Amino acid sequence: MNQESKGNHLIFDGCDTVELAKQYKTPLYIVSETCIINKCREIHEDFLRKYKNTKAVYASKAFLNIEMCKLITREGLGLDVVSGGELYTAIKGNVPMKDVVFHGNNKSLDELKMAVSYDVGRIVVDNGYELQMLSQIAKEENKIVHILFRMTPGIDVKTHKYISTGQVDSKFGVPFQNNTLHDYVCEIEKMSHIKLEGFHFHIGSQLLDNEAHLMALEVLLNLIKDLRDTIGFETSEINLGGGFGIPYTKEDEPRGIKYFIEPMMDKIYEKCQLHSLSIPQVVIEPGRWIVGEAGMTLYTMGSIKDIPGVRTYASVDGGMPDNPRPSLYNAKYEAVIANKYDKVEDEMVTIAGKCCESGDILIWDLKVPAVEPGDILAVMRTGAYNYSMSNNYNKLPRPAVIMVKEGNSRVVVRREMYEDLIRRDVLFNE
Numbered sequence: 001m002n003q004e005s006k007g008n009h010l011i012f013d014g015c016d017t018v019e020l021a022k023q024y025k026t027p028l029y030i031v032s033e034t035c036i037i038n039k040c041r042e043i044h045e046d047f048l049r050k051y052k053n054t055k056a057v058y059a060s061k062a063f064l065n066i067e068m069c070k071l072i073t074r075e076g077l078g079l080d081v082v083s084g085g086e087l088y089t090a091i092k093g094n095v096p097m098k099d100v101v102f103h104g105n106n107k108s109l110d111e112l113k114m115a116v117s118y119d120v121g122r123i124v125v126d127n128g129y130e131l132q133m134l135s136q137i138a139k140e141e142n143k144i145v146h147i148l149f150r151m152t153p154g155i156d157v158k159t160h161k162y163i164s165t166g167q168v169d170s171k172f173g174v175p176f177q178n179n180t181l182h183d184y185v186c187e188i189e190k191m192s193h194i195k196l197e198g199f200h201f202h203i204g205s206q207l208l209d210n211e212a213h214l215m216a217l218e219v220l221l222n223l224i225k226d227l228r229d230t231i232g233f234e235t236s237e238i239n240l241g242g243g244f245g246i247p248y249t250k251e252d253e254p255r256g257i258k259y260f261i262e263p264m265m266d267k268i269y270e271k272c273q274l275h276s277l278s279i280p281q282v283v284i285e286p287g288r289w290i291v292g293e294a295g296m297t298l299y300t301m302g303s304i305k306d307i308p309g310v311r312t313y314a315s316v317d318g319g320m321p322d323n324p325r326p327s328l329y330n331a332k333y334e335a336v337i338a339n340k341y342d343k344v345e346d347e348m349v350t351i352a353g354k355c356c357e358s359g360d361i362l363i364w365d366l367k368v369p370a371v372e373p374g375d376i377l378a379v380m381r382t383g384a385y386n387y388s389m390s391n392n393y394n395k396l397p398r399p400a401v402i403m404v405k406e407g408n409s410r411v412v413v414r415r416e417m418y419e420d421l422i423r424r425d426v427l428f429n430e
């Protein structure tokens, strides 16, 4: 993280966070452009330049807006979208459509039509129903649509069950068991307007070791061999999804992209050579790993309630609407007092949000210096799945998003106003 101190103030990518809070108000999402650029460059160095025929697409569900589309395109990555809304944003953000990968377990007819009409590079088909719809659309549009099929490798992973997606009992993809995928491949081979390029798995998110990815890859490579041996199908592309974890707390070990990629690429080369398979194009789709550490959220502290012998609640001006992850997954975050950054942390408080929910707690038992109303709390590593999961519960307006880089800051998403909260309400004259 681009984090340091000046006097008592926390500095992030060259910007004084206390000044940012004053200038742009709180709650406030801050995103370090430098951090995102460094991550993209690491992907270039340790993956794209190192191995031939590889591609990296950013999983936009982690954090998406027009500025992010531009930044990711500038940095030479593609974009993974999962809905018509994300695709619309990519279109408006001028992302080249050939570099877009369209996912989703229940894409609608309209979303598929949109993807086909814009010539999205890859559509990752999740199920047979979608395949039939897509085949029909492709025929009507008289286009050849290039697809991957999502398979569930049957791997249980070490993460929260809500972000675990590769097990057999999953709403995503088609299990590799019982020849189901063989049958689909045979069916697709007969389709005039669908070209199956290969397969995709995404086994879960926030994985801090590479065990599960390697197990899933083993299943996928066996499938590829089997399809070649039994029905002569040659796989030209595999997409290994995302899921690469980041350190949210001191207990989590930071992982470079190399940690995840190298053993997978070694395995691909080894297995393909062993079975005389041609090396397919390899695609990865990191989301959190690219943006998670680039984000920080600033809040202003309000009421500080000490319940003697129990705990002290320090409440902030945001909460579960701007960061649903603690209440959704029991996600852990670290935070500091941005205006007392150099002070000794000798007290303990629990950071409460302002929503009418007892579960609206951002951080339990945070060590802080003595705090008072008006202090600025900086919650670290909020770049992924915070802004993108934010909502207006209790009619709280969503915070602005500020991009910072080497001491400069600019608004990339403006703060919602009260008028925004009723903009879509239909008003009838009495």
Ligand SMILES: Cc1ncc(COP(=O)(O)O)c(C=O)c1O
Pocket: 059, 061, 062, 080, 103, 202, 204, 205, 206, 241, 242, 243, 244, 285, 286, 287, 288, 289, 384
């Ligand atoms: C298909 C697919 N690819 C990539 C990702 C990105 O995951 P992460 O942000 O953990 O890298 C997801 C997340 O849900 C996904 O569903």
